[in-house]
Amino acid sequence: MVTASKFSRMDESVPRRLTGTVDTLARSNADKTRPSSGLAAAESASARKARAGSDLQLTLFRVSQWLRSPRPYLMLVGFALLLGGWYLTVEVLRLPRFAEMPGLTQVVREWASTNPTYGVSIHTHIYYQHILISLRRIAVGFALATAAGVPIGLLLGWSLRFRQYVFPVFELLRPIPILAWVPLAIIMFSGSETPVIFLTSLASFFATALNTMLGVKSIDRSYVLAAQCLGASRWQVFRHIILPGALPFIFTGLQISVGVAWFSLVAAEMVSGQFGLGYLINNSYTMVQYPTIVIGMLTLGIVGYASSAAVRLVGDWLMTWRVRELATGGR
Amino acid sequence: MLMARTRGALRIEDAVKIYDPDGARVLAVDHCSLDIAAGEICMIVGPSGCGKTTLLNAIAGFHSLEGGSIHLDGRELCGPGRPKAEIGSDRIVVFQNGALFPWKTNLENVAFGPIVQKSMRRAEALDKARQLMAEAGLAGYEHAYPGETSSGIRRRVEIVRALMNDPTVLLLDEPYRALDQLTKSVMHEALLDIYYRNKVTIFFITHDLEEAIFLGHRVVIMTSRPCRPKAILDVDIPHPRDYGVLTTRRFRDLVQETSAAVHEEALKAFERGEKEG
Numbered sequence: 050m051v052t053a054s055k056f057s058r059m060d061e062s063v064p065r066r067l068t069g070t071v072d073t074l075a076r077s078n079a080d081k082t083r084p085s086s087g088l089a090a091a092e093s094a095s096a097r098k099a100r101a102g103s104d105l106q107l108t109l110f111r112v113s114q115w116l117r118s119p120r121p122y123l124m125l126v127g128f129a130l131l132l133g134g135w136y137l138t139v140e141v142l143r144l145p146r147f148a149e150m151p152g153l154t155q156v157v158r159e160w161a162s163t164n165p166t167y168g169v170s171i172h173t174h175i176y177y178q179h180i181l182i183s184l185r186r187i188a189v190g191f192a193l194a195t196a197a198g199v200p201i202g203l204l205l206g207w208s209l210r211f212r213q214y215v216f217p218v219f220e221l222l223r224p225i226p227i228l229a230w231v232p233l234a235i236i237m238f239s240g241s242e243t244p245v246i247f248l249t250s251l252a253s254f255f256a257t258a259l260n261t262m263l264g265v266k267s268i269d270r271s272y273v274l275a276a277q278c279l280g281a282s283r284w285q286v287f288r289h290i291i292l293p294g295a296l297p298f299i300f301t302g303l304q305i306s307v308g309v310a311w312f313s314l315v316a317a318e319m320v321s322g323q324f325g326l327g328y329l330i331n332n333s334y335t336m337v338q339y340p341t342i343v344i345g346m347l348t349l350g351i352v353g354y355a356s357s358a359a360v361r362l363v364g365d366w367l368m369t370w371r372v373r374e375l376a377t378g379g380r
Numbered sequence: 381m382l383m384a385r386t387r388g389a390l391r392i393e394d395a396v397k398i399y400d401p402d403g404a405r406v407l408a409v410d411h412c413s414l415d416i417a418a419g420e421i422c423m424i425v426g427p428s429g430c431g432k433t434t435l436l437n438a439i440a441g442f443h444s445l446e447g448g449s450i451h452l453d454g455r456e457l458c459g460p461g462r463p464k465a466e467i468g469s470d471r472i473v474v475f476q477n478g479a480l481f482p483w484k485t486n487l488e489n490v491a492f493g494p495i496v497q498k499s500m501r502r503a504e505a506l507d508k509a510r511q512l513m514a515e516a517g518l519a520g521y522e523h524a525y526p527g528e529t530s531s532g533i534r535r536r537v538e539i540v541r542a543l544m545n546d547p548t549v550l551l552l553d554e555p556y557r558a559l560d561q562l563t564k565s566v567m568h569e570a571l572l573d574i575y576y577r578n579k580v581t582i583f584f585i586t587h588d589l590e591e592a593i594f595l596g597h598r599v600v601i602m603t604s605r606p607c608r609p610k611a612i613l614d615v616d617i618p619h620p621r622d623y624g625v626l627t628t629r630r631f632r633d634l635v636q637e638t639s640a641a642v643h644e645e646a647l648k649a650f651e652r653g654e655k656e657g
Contacts, residue, residue, distance in 0.1 A: 275475065280468075281492075296483070370483045370485075
């Protein structure tokens with residue numbers, strides 16, 4: 050599930066990078082015309098200003114290119130097919146398998162209703178409470194997983210000794226499905242909140258740590274040697290080579306891990322917890338409130354997409370060099 | 381003919397390097413001795429896998445030696461009791477595939493050495509870097525990332541990055557291998573231009589004989605593994621040189637004289653099935 054969504058995202062970003070080429074060229078031309086004398090501080094400020102101006106142009110250019118390409122319209126067709134299929138099978142054709150399924154119009158009416166039959170719609174306070182509580186758990190769980198996963202992954206990649214101690218254990222624990230951890234999580238942690246957060250962060254932690262380790266190992270050895278030649282100490286090599294060099298893999302890991310976090314969160318909320326989208330779905334099922342199940346599912350889709358888009362944005366912001374390298378066709 | 385220079389005399393004596401993967405004990409460098417004068421461009425030519433890079437790595441301090449010694453201006457880099465030289469910014473390597481840090485702009489790359497060594501303040505280092513880049517014809521590429529610049533420009537930036545540290549010796553490991561012939565010719569003149577202004581000792585590994593004769597004061601032809609000088613050619617074409625040299629009779633003669641020796645070693649390496657690298 051996670052991989053599929055990742056691929057579709059890569060697909061859509063390819064043409065965006067191509068359209069970026071024009072602007073990157075314009076941008077480097079702008080750099081060239083700038084006088085090369087003067088104070089360093091003043092110059093970098095003017096460079097920043099020039100870049101900010103061209104960033105806006107770049108965005109506008111991309112949007113107009115996007116609207117002129119067939120992609121937005123194909124996307125609409127894709128959504129129309131999904132929703133139309135749902136509408137047809139459940140509400141028009143009333144196929145036997147789909148008899149109990151909530152229909153499209155029923156779900157939309159319930160979702161938008163000011164007075165929903167089952168108590169959950171965009172006009173109710175409880176709907177946002179479920180979303181907020183899930184989001185908060187994701188934020189805490191993902192932050193914990195990242196705070197532990199990135200340093201441990203860096204150490205795994207950087208120190209052979211540490212890897213020899215830890216990696217076998219790591220590889221044994223990693224394949225254990227998150228649901229198998231549920232009973233232990235409930236026994237270990239008191240209350241309903243801590244086990245959920247533990248479960249949410251656990252699977253993300255493994256994804257982040259593993260990708261970070263691979264990121265460190267992916268760094269060309271000649272970068273490290275070159276830095277040492279130029280006089281960098283061990284710490285400076287770590288700071289200037291290992292960390293930025295591993296960043297592309299770290300962010301691939303974080304994109305996977307935020308998806309994994311949602312996956313584990315919903316599993317955990319279904320088992321324990323009194324709020325959250327997973328709880329809402331499971332509770333609606335036991336209470337036979339079928340439209341609310343679908344509202345919960347679609348909401349998960351939206352917030353899940355938004356959270357991984359946010360991770361990607363942070364990554365692009367931290368790795369301008371990579372965005373620009375890819376825009377010019379890479380190496 | 382050689383530019384007067386007091387720093388950068390490199391003396392390699394009886395260097396021995398043995399690789400020991402799975403107890404196979406491969407002799408990579410066998411009692412290799414070589415004297416390189418201060419400010420000399422010394423070109424090392426040999427077939428793939430002959431152990432040229434091993435020698436370079438020993439000078440740079442990336443590898444240890446099993447025997448022999450290397451001195452730089454009379455100071456022992458490595459020798460008995462100190463098998464591995466310390467890595468230092470007096471000897472800077474320019475790598476085969478380039479090692480500009482892709483996450484730093486070209487300017488930040490060039491300024492990297494003095495900044496991490498704390499020998500200059502950041503603004504000062506950036507100013508000097510900008511100046512050196514301009515002198516090397518690289519003005520306008522300061523704020524681009526290496527990944528956005530052509531491979532020829534990247535090689536030049538990397539050499540300027542090395543020169544920022546005022547090194548005694550530049551160690552170049554087939555830096556132009558991946559470039560096409562036309563870019564190469566531009567790079568050769570650019571390198572000579574930089575050399576005429578800095579006159580640093582250059583230890584340059586290549587397997588392109590014409591490149592070696594065009595650039596070098598001397599061309600050292602290495603035997604196929606184990607690596608040892610087979611023949612040393614004094615190139616008596618006066619510096620400064622430009623690309624006109626390539627069409628002169630003397631240049632052609634020198635290529636002809638030496639190509640047989642190089643071919644012989646290449647054949648040996650080929651028959652042994654050496655991997656490229």
